[in-house]
Amino acid sequence: MEPIVAEVGMQPEVSVPPEESETAEEQRVAQDLLLLRSQKERAEVLRNLIAEEGKAFPPAHKPKSSHKSWYRLVIGLLMLTALIGTLLFVPPPALKEGAVPAHVIALQEAMQALGAGDKVLVVLDYQPATSREMVSMAAPVLQFIAERGVSWQLLVTQPSGLWLAQELASTAGITPIPEAIYLPGGNLGVFALAIDQNQSSPLLPSGLSALNDYRAILLLEDSGSQFQVWMEQASPWLGKGRFLALVAKQDAAMVLPYYDSGQVTGYVAGTQEGALMAQLLGQQPMHLPHERALQVGLIIMMVILILSMITKAEADATGRRREEKT
Amino acid sequence: MKKAIPILIAGLSGLLVLVALIWQPQLAGWLEVVLNWAVIIASVAALVAMATLLLAHTRKIIMVRHGFIYSVILIGAFLVSFVGGMTAGVENPSYLRWIAAIQQPAEASLLGLAALVMAAAALRLFHQRGWSALTVSFGISALVFLVLGLGWLQALQIPQLDIVIGYLEALPLVGMRGLLIGMGLGALLLGLRIVLGLERPYGE
Amino acid sequence: MNALDVIIGLIGFALTLMVFSYLLGYNFFFRAALYLLVGISSGYIAAVLITKVILPLLIAPIQAHNGQFSPLTVVPLLLCLLLVLMLFPRTVSAGKLPLAFLVGVMAALTIAGVSRGTLAPQLLSIVNRFSPSLVQTDGEPAWGQILEAVFILLGVVAVLFTFHHRTHLKGDTEARSGLVEGLSSVGQVFIGITFGMLFVGFYTTALTALIAQLGTIKDFILSLITG
Structure with a gap:
């Protein structure tokens, strides 16, 4: 019944909590994090498309679940600290005029x-x-x-x-x-x-x-x-x-x-x-959210993506060197 | 024969709607009736789904199964909000204020949590997916849109740069249009298969 | 700030902390917040559905006929009763009939909607870029417009080809021709660019929600301190 209910848009905006039988932590986490309808839809589309794309390539490396929560905690806390610090100590910038799309x-x-x-x-x-x-x-x-x-x-x-x-x-x-x-x-x-x-x-x-x-x-x-x-x-x-x-x-x-x-x-x-x-329209724009904090969040993501590329390139280079030696 | 009835009903209701759409406004009255029934049934289906959820959690409480405390929270919250809505009225401002007091912070925090989790996941993105045309273009595109999101380039107000930004922002149109057409064709085929009885999402 | 505002602010603060406790792992507080949200939302939605749909559309028409049944009111009532029977294990299959009806209607709407609302306009939009009024200026070819039209056409074809290619050559390890590989790679690039924008879009929306929530908590604490 659930797909039909979801299709007509009358489903609760939140998913049903995981049943007891679901013991794997990854499963529970995925269900819980995809709680909001839009999140669920977007994640589903992305997951399907990426999964479809991935099939012709060599299998992706499995993530090491033991490191997962450690990464999450450190990066989550760092990001929260940066955002809270910006909210507390940096005043929001004055609105600038820019090119209008x-x-x-x-x-x-x-x-x-x-x-x-x-x-x-x-x-x-x-x-x-x-x-x-x-x-x-x-x-x-x-x-x-x-x-x-x-x-x-x-x-x-x-x-x-x-x-x-x-x-x-x-x-x-x-x-x-x-x-x-x-x-x-x-x-x-x-x-x-x-x-x-x-x-x-x-x-x-x-x-x-x-x-x-x-x-x-x-x-x-x-x-x-x-x-x-x-x-x-x-x-x-x-x-x-x-x-x-x-x-x-x-x-x-x-x-x-x-x-x-x-x-x-x-x-x-x-x-x-x-x-x-x-x-x-000649109206007073609303100052939500704090624009500086938003910029800090975007810069953090840029740094993380660049780090991800660099570490992958570094790992590939190390692998190649090892292969050459053997 | 028993199995054929749902297939027949799905096919006939689908065909009726399609025919009514073609013969407008002669069959508009019939279309209205069918839509009215469908909305009622969809609402009752949602209520039955909720009842199933409540029954499952009630059983969990009665049998004192592991984690039953969560079931107590769920059923307690459900009863408070349902009884409140039925007695005070679902448009009562005081009632809505209490609903908002829970839904707003909880849902906003969950969405905010998604940002933190995405940041953590992005760190291992390229390790997990490897290098390919898809991942490289994804990475570059994400970096470009993050830079544009800062709004600094737009604030420079250089006409040539604005033209380039305009092209960059319109670039995903091609991929999105291709994806929409691809998914649309898939949805169209699925719809036809259901009307023809080849696909039975309501069960065998 | 009155007492009610303080209580509501405290609830919001507590729920935010409970949700963010997920960073420490899948724990009691996070799960409690989820179940609370599911319970409150379900109860509210059930009350809205009953008062806004079931009572006015299903019950009121029967009352309007003074209890006399007309086919137009009886059929949905019967179908709803069959749905309710799904709650009992022995009569689960009774729900297939109303669900089949609903699926049929939805399928028809999908066929009509997708073809008229997405496929036709999107395909026409590609074709229209080649219309003489756009690709010519004063009888001379407008090369910028022509290039843009060709770029979009090729891009969409490459994306669709990538879709088809992945679906039909699953697990095919045979060597593919350079043209096939090339077109597929171009399609992947376009899909990657779109995914990049989707990723940043979703992240920005999530970040906005996070900052707004932190800002609300900051304002609440400041107002508590300053009275």
Whole structure:
């Protein structure tokens, strides 16, 4: 049953805890760490693709599990220390103006084309884990929409969306907080909403217009597969130029082909582009997260990847020298 | 005969939806009914899955099996949140505040933990995967996108550099499009096999 | 900061520490946090499904007919009852019928959605790059556009070939032609570039969540100290 439940998007956002029979630590760890839906999806896709790729190559070296927790602890603690130190002692930098990517300009133009009397549907389709990133992108955009006098509604597709909508509206300083309309059924619900032009389906919540009545549909997404659901189940019925998107950085690659094909008019991915967008719309960007800490985290990953390459090259060279000697 | 009924139902329901999609708006009413039923069944399926989980953990508590304390936590938390939602209402701001108080920090911390674990795993990445066109291009691409993520190059505001950055950021479009088409073809074939009864994910 | 804010802040702080304790190994605190999250989330989702789906879509229509059954209300009710029978070991197979119905509907939606929402637009997008209006400027060939179109076409073909190549030549150790190897390597390079962006994207999102959570804890502790 689980695959079907997962397919319709109505599964709990967390996986079932491991059963007692699973004794291998690796199995338990993998299950527990892939707790969030988006994490699980992304890891699954990457694992399948990498596994598929790996088959034609010599078998990969098995990791030494005994060293695993040691590495994890040292690197984890080092990284935590660096991030906490930056948060405590380094002030966040002033916002700098930089080059604006084409997809951000496209979104800005679409937003500025909206005027009083236009209807916009804001679809809140993200999870609590990414809410800080999503709120920092979405709050200035919602403030702009509210200032323009655009009529907008908030649709949520996940149960946790009911409280995430309140959090988003209160962060954006929008009063009164608009009622969040819950759309059940995952991709079934999205499809039903897209094809229902005369609002006759009992599935559709009251207060919601037919999708064609909205000048724009603004997707707030943190899951590539959910973004794909909107593109596959709704966009073919609505024609081009309707969808705008604010997506978590992890979905930037997924949105690229849909933007290039014109199914998405414009989008913003991640907090940096979100801050640029806020500036373009004349709004105050939100300072979340601490940008210096983010830079420290990115530099740590760069150093680790370079170290990984160097140590591998060193190990290969040592192996070759040994072979030559023997 | 018994085995044939689910295959027939899957095929007929799939065909009905496909036919209704082609003959719009004549069959729109039927499509609405089918979708309505499907959403209800999907919701009940999710509830049955949760009930199965609760039954398994209740058995664990009753039999005092190893690790039963976790089952106590799970069932206790479930009851508190379920009863709270049914009595106060799932849109009650106070109730939602308590749900948010647990879900928000726990899920954000788990996602944050993933960053720490990824950093630890990256250290042994090339030792585990070896050198290949895939791993080398992955490594270089990751380094380039990490540098771009810092935002320092963009802040220089050199027009020629901005053009190069624009091309670099659009480069994954090719791979992503290829992957999307590949996965789309796979999903299409799987869907056709289910409608034709050649694939039975609902059980033999 | 009132008492409720302090309690909620403390819960968040404790849960964060419990989750990060995973760095020390798979321990009691980490597991307790996971089970707590699963329990709370499941209970909440169950309550939402019952109040937002089951009651209005399944029960209310029956009540609206004053208890008189119409086929439109009876069929989903029967299918749901069959699903509930899956809870009992002896009647597990009864659930196959509603699941088969659901799978059939989902498969049809996948066929329609993938073909119209992904395959057709993505393939058309490749073809459209060769349209005369794009590859010509004032009757002269626009070489930049032509090169870009050819680059994307070849890249996508190479990625698809790599897919096909891996699937159909699993375990094939025979020597392959230079062209096959070359095309496969080009496909791997494009896939590697995309994976690189996906990796950095996911890491950045996770890092953002981590920094935001640490920032929340810092603010909470500071507000406790300063009162």
